[in-house]
Amino acid sequence: MDTVKNYDKVNGDPVSLEIRIDELITAYEKSQGQPDEPHRHDFYTVLLVEKSQGKHLIDFNEYPFGEKQVFFVAPGQVHQVVDEIPPKGFAVLFSQSFLLRNNISEHFIHDLNLFHDFGYAPPVELSDESMQKICSYGSDMFTIQNNPKTFSSEALGALLKLILIECHQACTLPNDLFLQSENGKSSLIRNFKELIESNYQDWHGVQDYAENLNISTDHLNRVVKAQTGKTAKEHIQSKIVVEAKRLLYFSDMSSKEIGYLLGFSEPANFSAFFKKQTGSSPSNFQPKN
Incomplete structure (x- = not known):
């Protein structure tokens, strides 16, 4: 809850x-x-x-x-x-x-x-x-x-x-941001982020998003990196990490339940992912009663 x-x-x-x-x-x-x-x-x-x-x-x-x-x-x-x-x-x-x-x-x-x-x-x-x-x-x-x-x-x-x-x-954004938006790149970024919002629990790989957008993974990575300074994989992982943190800190779900909810088939896989991204295990991140 x-x-x-x-x-x-x-x-x-x-x-x-x-x-x-x-x-x-x-x-x-x-x-x-x-x-x-x-x-x-x-x-x-x-x-x-x-x-x-x-x-x-x-x-x-x-x-x-x-x-x-x-x-x-x-x-x-x-x-x-x-x-x-x-x-x-x-x-x-x-x-x-x-x-x-x-x-x-x-x-x-x-x-x-x-x-x-x-x-x-x-x-x-x-x-x-x-x-x-x-x-x-x-x-x-x-x-x-x-x-x-x-x-x-x-x-x-x-x-x-x-x-x-x-x-x-x-703010210190790329000077050509709006020029890039005119040739469709901004639209691609927007669609990519919308897909992450809808599918981050099921799609953890860049290839899933590229296929849905009908482009290659290399093209998706190039555009995302050029416009945002982060790779497509980093955007996907950031969304999963933020949702994991919110659930660990603000819900009464167990680490195992959260891992399954976020699309990890084994609790150990979720724990390893979370620790690699944050430097902390899920159990250590949860507030102590």
Whole structure:
């Protein structure tokens, strides 16, 4: 049984705008400075951090808070915020339906390469100029949210796109990312990741994905490595490791049950895989009662 807390509504109201902008200090004061519990959302989260100290844990990876940072948390990722001082900045939460209503496509979100469903998800580090611009957008969104008028949703959608584009342009991604997307490579990456999400429990080899995509394993590896910096095999293994960690830490399933669920025919094979990837055995990773 999965015991990690899950939030499925941005505002807790199914007829809301499905977007919310909060000042980071609000959550800090509400919790009296105590860390929140590890949890996941069914929506997107963007943290615009002007200044803070502490750490942000995303799928068991720890990132220190500092200044001029933007964190991106995809739906389904487990994260926890630990602030050591009152933070300054904004949290922007938005749902898939908000994106659709504002004609912001899933392809656009994917091609930005800011949200990572699994694996390494460090913050985007910004210059003074970029951070000032993004926080200005965040402040405008906060004002619009609290003083709604005609076309407020459209205004929030436009400002959200500006934040995402500014972050994309500021982060250290390959300069030819969008040029590559024009010749179909970005579409291939998107399809590959969607297949991983659907089949990681059954397909552990690159060949399974290549066959489904009607390409060779060499071609899949070349494109994935060129666009993401990681091999196809590393993407597949990252997804399996993240799901294993979530189940080991947040469920009451045994290591043996988790191994079978993730497609390993023998518990020893799962244990060997997990230890090779993480340096820890499954039993040692599980929290002690």
